[in-house]
Amino acid sequence: MKTDLELALDCIINVYHQYAVKKPIDDYLSKDEFSALLKENAQPFLRNTVPPKTSINDYISKLFTRADANHNGRLKFTEFMTTLNRVFIDAHNRSHKHPAHPEGGHDHDHGHSP
């Protein structure tokens, strides 16, 4: 019987694999797979942390380069985790911003539920 934390981490690994298996079929994320993963699953993270005057695509490129520690043009799981740590931190920050409902502020969330 898995714990909540174990299930959540298994879910995250599952998401990783869904994108890593796209062409080529392997256990690595190419830049395109990485980009698709973030755009399709981590919109709040991208919106909240993109630096000013930077496009989302440029930001994703920077994240990819930063994560690719051995510079082989693809991310293995532990390299991907370094980006995921930032996504976790953003999720934690958001949990402290939205107790009941969003107050007026920088967040222009019009209820996009993917």
Place this chain on the structure above:
Amino acid sequence: MSASTQGTTALPETRHFPGHCTLEVALKTVVDVYHRYSTREGKPDLLSFNDFEALLTEQAPTFLQACNRKNPNYLRNLFKETDLNKDREVAFEEFTMVLAKLSDDAHRLIHHQDRCTPDKP
């Protein structure tokens, strides 16, 4: 339910978890679990050693079962290693280091890889 294990590098079958497995739901769960323990003692958004120990013991038993992690000093040492600013509390940002270890372990398990050797480049 168990995947066929033809080789160590075989990709796992896509599993279906109870409920709706999305990244956003998983993130909320992780944050929620963190808060369940951080609120127990001391500052509500920080993990004391007792909070940290309880969290891992109760929420990460699979991780602790392997590689001699049940050694009594293991959690103490892990806490010290995670507490980067040495304030005897682990903040969420510091805790992500532990999440990375837990995820790496779970990923290796799925691929039937060795769990105890350091990460290969």
